Amino acid sequence: MSKKSVLVMTLIVTLIGVFVVAFKFQRAKASGSIYIRADGNIEGTTKISTVNNVTYTFTDNINDSIMVERSHIIIDGAGYTLDGLGGWETGVIVECVAYNVTVQNAKITGFGRGISIISSWNNTISGNNIANNVNGIFLNTVSNTTFSGNNIIKNACGIRLENCSNNKFYHNYFVNNTSQAHVELSGINIWDDGYTSGGNYWSDYQEKYPDAEEKDGSGIWDTPYVIDELNQDNYPIVPELSSFIIMLLFTITTILTTVICKRRQNKSR
Numbered sequence: 001m002s003k004k005s006v007l008v009m010t011l012i013v014t015l016i017g018v019f020v021v022a023f024k025f026q027r028a029k030a031s032g033s034i035y036i037r038a039d040g041n042i043e044g045t046t047k048i049s050t051v052n053n054v055t056y057t058f059t060d061n062i063n064d065s066i067m068v069e070r071s072h073i074i075i076d077g078a079g080y081t082l083d084g085l086g087g088w089e090t091g092v093i094v095e096c097v098a099y100n101v102t103v104q105n106a107k108i109t110g111f112g113r114g115i116s117i118i119s120s121w122n123n124t125i126s127g128n129n130i131a132n133n134v135n136g137i138f139l140n141t142v143s144n145t146t147f148s149g150n151n152i153i154k155n156a157c158g159i160r161l162e163n164c165s166n167n168k169f170y171h172n173y174f175v176n177n178t179s180q181a182h183v184e185l186s187g188i189n190i191w192d193d194g195y196t197s198g199g200n201y202w203s204d205y206q207e208k209y210p211d212a213e214e215k216d217g218s219g220i221w222d223t224p225y226v227i228d229e230l231n232q233d234n235y236p237i238v239p240e241l242s243s244f245i246i247m248l249l250f251t252i253t254t255i256l257t258t259v260i261c262k263r264r265q266n267k268s269r
């Protein structure tokens with residue numbers, strides 16, 4: 001199976017997973033912040049479990065912010081939703097005191113910042129569905145962090161970097177964000193995994209580069225996607241599904257989720 005086939009299948013499986021989780025979803029008012037403390041304790045929720053103080057796994061949907069104070073851990077969304085309910089809070093916060101944190105397999109939606117990493121390094125963000133936030137991912141003074149296999153969809157800004165360098169972004173889907181990526185006062189970051197592994201999918205690619213062609217059936221465009229003078233995706237991915245189909249899948253999933261949530265709310269009254 002080609003690299004782009006794997007990426008398309010990952011996207012479809014993620015969206016199906018969101019729909020499946022929606023059957024369990026019951027919308028609730030946010031109650032405050034959740035903390036993963038430096039000593040490994042969890043405060044503010046019973047919906048995250050751990051047996052070893054290394055892997056922290058969602059056991060249900062969550063409507064709060066998660067403040068990470070512990071290093072060398074994995075936060076596994078297990079397909080569940082972290083929902084800010086349209087507020088200005090941040091979904092997952094990794095700041096200063098924590099590093100080498102992995103955030104994976106979560107749907108993060110409805111926040112001012114879906115994931116915020118500040119003054120931290122050696123983190124991994126992978127396999128998440130980050131949609132309908134103001135900033136999908138916000139980074140300030142971040143280095144040596146890898147972002148791969150994330151679906152970053154319909155945010156005002158897909159990813160925002162400030163004072164960042166030496167981070168790596170590849171095999172992510174940037175779809176219909178108002179601004180796909182914004183880089184400010186930053187050095188060089190890597191936006192691909194080389195040829196022929198490829199970089200990222202950008203839904204506005206063909207609009208920006210209408211004369212680009214696929215390289216020898218490789219699934220990679222022949223023209224880099226430029227973010228700024230120091231940051232570009234040298235091997236942007238040619239989709240097997242059009243951006244219209246990708247957005248249609250996402251929209252159908254969102255509508256189904258909303259309908260199911262409302263029905264569950266009505267039944268609980």
